[in-house]
Amino acid sequence: xxxxxxxxxxxxxxxxxxxxxxxxxxxxxxxxxxxxxxxxxxxxxxxxxxxxxxxxxxxxxxxxxxxxxxxxxxxxxxxxxxxxxxxxxxxxxxxxxxxxxxxxxxxxxxxxxxxxxxxxxxxxxxxxxxxxxxxxxxxxxxxxxxxxxxxxxxxxxxxxxxxxxxxxxxxxxxxxxxxxxxxxxxxxxxxxxxxxxxxxxxxxxxxxxxxxxxxxxxxxxxxxxxxxxxxxxxxxxxxxxxxxxxxxxxxxxxxxxxxxxxxxxxxxxxxxxxxxxxxxxxxxxxxxxxxxxxxxxxx
Amino acid sequence: xxxxxxxxxxxxxxxxxxxxxxxxxxxxxxxxxxxxxxxxxxxxxxxxxxxxxxxxxxxxxxxxxxxxxxxxxxxxxxxxxxxxxxxxxxxxxxxxxxxxxxxxxxxxxxxxxxxxxxxxxxxxxxxxxxxxxxxxxxxxxxxxxxxxxxxxxxxxxxxxxxxxxxxxxxxxxxxxxxxxxxxxxxxxxxxxxxxxxxxxxxxxxxxxxxxxxxxxxxxxxxxxxxxxxxxxxxxxxxxxxxxxxxxxxxxxxxxxxxxxxxxxxxxxxxxxxxxxxxxxxxxxxxxxxxxxxxxxxxxxxxxxxxxxxxxxxxxxxxxxxxxxxxxxxxxxxxxxxxxxxxxxxxxxxxxxxxxxxxxxxxxxxxxxxxxxxxxx
Numbered sequence: 001x002x003x004x005x006x007x008x009x010x011x012x013x014x015x016x017x018x019x020x021x022x023x024x025x026x027x028x029x030x031x032x033x034x035x036x037x038x039x040x041x042x043x044x045x046x047x048x049x050x051x052x053x054x055x056x057x058x059x060x061x062x063x064x065x066x067x068x069x070x071x072x073x074x075x076x077x078x079x080x081x082x083x084x085x086x087x088x089x090x091x092x093x094x095x096x097x098x099x100x101x102x103x104x105x106x107x108x109x110x111x112x113x114x115x116x117x118x119x120x121x122x123x124x125x126x127x128x129x130x131x132x133x134x135x136x137x138x139x140x141x142x143x144x145x146x147x148x149x150x151x152x153x154x155x156x157x158x159x160x161x162x163x164x165x166x167x168x169x170x171x172x173x174x175x176x177x178x179x180x181x182x183x184x185x186x187x188x189x190x191x192x193x194x195x196x197x198x199x200x201x202x203x204x205x206x207x208x209x210x211x212x213x214x215x216x217x218x219x220x221x222x223x224x225x226x227x228x229x230x231x232x233x234x235x236x237x238x239x240x241x242x243x244x245x246x247x248x249x250x251x252x253x254x255x256x257x258x259x260x261x262x263x264x265x266x267x268x269x270x271x272x273x274x275x276x277x278x279x280x281x282x283x284x285x286x287x288x289x290x291x292x293x294x295x296x297x298x299x
Numbered sequence: 300x301x302x303x304x305x306x307x308x309x310x311x312x313x314x315x316x317x318x319x320x321x322x323x324x325x326x327x328x329x330x331x332x333x334x335x336x337x338x339x340x341x342x343x344x345x346x347x348x349x350x351x352x353x354x355x356x357x358x359x360x361x362x363x364x365x366x367x368x369x370x371x372x373x374x375x376x377x378x379x380x381x382x383x384x385x386x387x388x389x390x391x392x393x394x395x396x397x398x399x400x401x402x403x404x405x406x407x408x409x410x411x412x413x414x415x416x417x418x419x420x421x422x423x424x425x426x427x428x429x430x431x432x433x434x435x436x437x438x439x440x441x442x443x444x445x446x447x448x449x450x451x452x453x454x455x456x457x458x459x460x461x462x463x464x465x466x467x468x469x470x471x472x473x474x475x476x477x478x479x480x481x482x483x484x485x486x487x488x489x490x491x492x493x494x495x496x497x498x499x500x501x502x503x504x505x506x507x508x509x510x511x512x513x514x515x516x517x518x519x520x521x522x523x524x525x526x527x528x529x530x531x532x533x534x535x536x537x538x539x540x541x542x543x544x545x546x547x548x549x550x551x552x553x554x555x556x557x558x559x560x561x562x563x564x565x566x567x568x569x570x571x572x573x574x575x576x577x578x579x580x581x582x583x584x585x586x587x588x589x590x591x592x593x594x595x596x597x598x599x600x601x602x603x604x605x606x607x608x609x610x611x612x613x614x615x616x617x618x619x620x621x622x623x624x625x626x627x628x629x630x631x632x633x634x635x636x637x638x639x640x641x642x643x644x645x646x647x648x649x650x651x652x653x654x655x656x657x658x659x660x661x662x663x664x665x666x667x668x669x670x671x672x673x674x675x
Contacts, residue, residue, distance in 0.1 A: 051517050077519045087514035091317040092310065103306025104518035145514075 002065040004029045004184035009059030019045040021207035034198030035188040042207040043188040080151035084158035086142040090131035105149035136167035156187040192292040219289040223263040226287035232280040307528030344430035348376035350394040357405035372434040483548040484635035492574045499578030500591040557642030570631040576662035583673040602628040627658045
């Protein structure tokens with residue numbers, strides 16, 4: 001079976017700056033790939049190369065079996081893309097926006113436009129100008145324009161930024177239903193909780209793909225152990241152990257410290273060091289690793 | 300492919316209709332400019348307000364005043380009783396010229412001597428002053444010729460012997476020398492340039508502002524389809540505007556179209572390729588619609604002043620005239636005026652046509668390649 005996405009040493013330079021640095025990965029069809037990384041880490045550049053609108057400086061990639069450079073036309077015809085800007089025409093109605101993008105993909109049947117409107121619940125606002133829509137509705141319309149031509153692969157570039165939590169949840173339900181129809185989805189985000197909804201997670205930083213795996217396996221592979229350390233006073237304790245050799249990372253979590261120990265080091269070394277400096281260590285209990293922990297540990 | 304183009308063009312028209320401001324600019328501006336330029340920006344000076352101080356009050360002085368009155372150039376606006384009064388009228392712009400007939404005018408005329416009359420002129424507007432001055436001298440001369448003729452006829456000489464040289468002037472192409480005839484072809488060129496440049500630049504920049512142009516790139520739409528789809532609506536609009544100006548010009552100012560309309564339309568299309576290219580170029584430079592508008596204005600000024608639109612190229616210093624060769628509108632104006640006023644064809648205009656073709660090819664290919672790069 002052909003992978004939905006296949007990338008090998010994919011690299012893009014802008015002058016001296018390496019935006020994407022030799023990344024290789026493969027995504028089987030029907031998966032939801034969450035692509036995590038801070039702004040400027042190369043997520044959007046990766047998507048643009050996979051869409052065939054930006055040529056790789058090095059390496060190669062195939063999307064749905066098509067080469068992104070030599071077969072970019074087929075790539076564009078069979079993929080959908082929704083950018084974080086929600087590229088809509090504000091002076092056109094919902095219906096007109098969707099019909100227009102359908103036309104760009106050569107979709108002429110009104111039936112399909114109606115179907116997508118209904119599927120995304122946009123039928124009730126179809127005569128409204130895009131301008132007058134709330135951000136949540138605009139997000140849905142942008143998604144509608146990206147799927148109106150029944151793409152097999154959907155790129156979503158930070159689709160939920162600036163959308164309220166309720167609309168975000170509803171949007172993820174839509175993504176699930178698309179995936180259930182067999183559409184492969186690659187979604188970038190910097191919301192860690194959203195990453196947990198994905199079947200695969202890629203973590204990018206400074207142009208490098210640090211990891212790409214199933215969420216649970218990523219968590220299992222976390223080097224070291226997560227500990228919730230209740231200690232007083234909190235902030236000086238954090239400052240003290242920040243550079244301790246047995247501590248891989250320490251962060252503040254409401255009323256306690258979240259400590260990731262260096263692999264093979266017991267937490268006792270840390271608590272002992274704290275006690276010696278007259279900190280009141282109340283308890284230290286093992287915590288459950290999250291994607292955020294993995295993300296932080298990989299830095 | 301053709302379906303994608305139709306979709307794009309249809310969308311463009313919906314957007315044009317949805318923007319009443321742009322729509323008003325698009326369809327009202329040409330006629331507004333035509334009326335403004337046709338009536339106001341005319342160099343034909345008529346009805347100069349004249350103040351007359353007749354200190355003689357005789358049949359002879361009244362005959363002289365009647366001669367001034369009879370000419371279109373002057374309008375007898377004030378009859379004053381003192382030089383002071385005349386000065387005031389000229390000072391506050393009520394009168395632009397004054398005629399002073401001395402008390403001994405009829406006595407001098409009747410006794411066969413040379414009578415002196417004074418003509419006072421407000422020189423602050425050189426166009427008006429020039430016309431008034433030459434008109435005043437001409438009217439005075441013809442009046443004195445008439446007096447001399449009357450005297451000599453009384454002595455029994457024939458009329459023909461009195462004017463040994465008779466220059467019969469004949470003006471070709473615009474016999475009435477009506478400024479509007481000269482202005483309307485120019486206006487067509489200027490409107491074509493302004494509208495196409497402004498509309499294409501802003502419509503493309505608007506898509507860039509909204510991020511929709513990036514979205515279009517990820518669709519199977521090809522770059523040249525995008526360019527064609529964005530430009531085609533404005534070509535159609537420009538042609539409607541051009542016809543609008545032509546029809547309004549024929550109705551309001553009775554501009555005769557002496558040459559081939561087909562040739563005029565073909566040449567307009569050729570000129571449009573250049574101006575659309577300029578619009579496309581501006582869209583690759585400007586980041587906001589305001590910037591696009593300002594840049595359009597910036598390109599508009601030299602084309603108005605250096606194309607021979609208002610000011611004759613022949614009157615310009617050599618270095619400025621050299622620059623005018625870089626202004627595409629210059630060639631189009633020669634072509635449009637040639638076809639509309641002179642009724643000439645390709646044979647007389649081929650050098651301008653070749654220049655226009657060169658511009659069209661250069662500007663459009665530069666614009667297209669820059670535009671393509673701006674998409675990456």
